[in-house]
Amino acid sequence: MSKVNYENRGPVAWITINRPEVKNAVDVETHEQLSAAFADFRDDDDLRVAVLRGADGTFTAGADLRTHAPEWQTVGPMVGRERLEDGLSGITRGPLARMAKPIIASIDGWCLGHGIELAMACDLRIASDRAKFGTFEVRRGMHSADGGIVRLVNACGVGFAMELVLTGEPVSAERAYHANMVNRVVPAEELEAATELLVQQILRCDQAAIESAKETVHEVIGRPLHDQLRVEAMWGYALCGGNTTVAARSQQFFDKTDAGRAGETATPLV
Template structure:
């Protein structure tokens, strides 16, 4: 079972690779439970700051392995929804462990389908190979997303693309996903992991507390009224300013033009 998900730690970065290429990296119950262990470890390891999630072969993830999940659901009845509230898909990143404030990057290397789309949308930033395809095929099987797929499609891409993808069950390619704001970048297939590492390096140059507070603030403002959003941003932002000793040090580096990754005529390396 351990070979179904590869988990490596390199400095401050966790690399999580779904490794069932023979079934397009579909997630069975073993993988689901292993991912819960991995996300919990990532959350709790003080040395880790960012995770990159990807898949082997020609797929990121094809969603739930129906050979193990359908028997689990068969005949249970409507109470299944209530029973699953605290146990989201793919180890809980979609729901349950979704408030991990360390950034998670999805490197979408190929097919991103069904629960795999829900998993990718639960990540914070998505970049894609030019070969990637994104689809929500659940309606073909007599169900629809229940682990954040509809919610995050609507919040990130809008009602139009969510209705099209859900009601037709047809995939979209990487360029269409980019135009729909589903992903941040499309790169050549062989450059995907290098692009993910470059993205991570840009996150790591920033102060850790500021990064995690910004993610938490974004999560907190979703769905609130404007006045509530402004209040949350003020409280979180100024709490960080007043309680982060890195602020003075990093501000001094900025004024002295010695900060990492400075753009312009005084460029310094990441």
């Protein structure tokens, strides 16, 4: 049985970590299969959005210490430098982390350790109300090495990141929402439907605009304000001037026929 289920539903790739017997912990083989799945998603022009989730009510309990911990203990201190372009599970660091297509994390149950690194490497995160988040690595003599600390600080701020990485205690989905760690929290029984709604909201938008916007966000992170404004102007005006769908999509707006309108001229999303 595959440790990662990869299913294409039209333009959407659904990627499911499938090791429920160990709470979907990511061993070396799972890392390899996740990396292959994300590479396939990136390279398939018919796919526009990916959803990452875990099987049977758990996102993932993190890296499988049965396989990873012995390896980390024997590779020596240079392993970090050797793996700079090879993020664990594919999207946490390296070339796959820079893909322009959007990725959604659909989080149910436990999201621990490397699970937080995976979730924070996605562009949007939607969680069930029973989801719980924690960086328990510090209890085992380790801490995040694949973007967990960096992305928590960038998205949630120093105070919240410090609480997670210094205490090794979990936080609820509600707490994660208020800390900007997740975008939405929904009842557990509504998670898949709410994830699908989020997918459809992305799909109604122009793909070139979506990808340019994501790349712009990544380009401005960490730059001074003046540089951020220049990057946004360069990317934004280049898109407006070169995207051939602008006229047709603008006409749909004028005609009030574009999908997902609200108010007096509401239209269905799909």
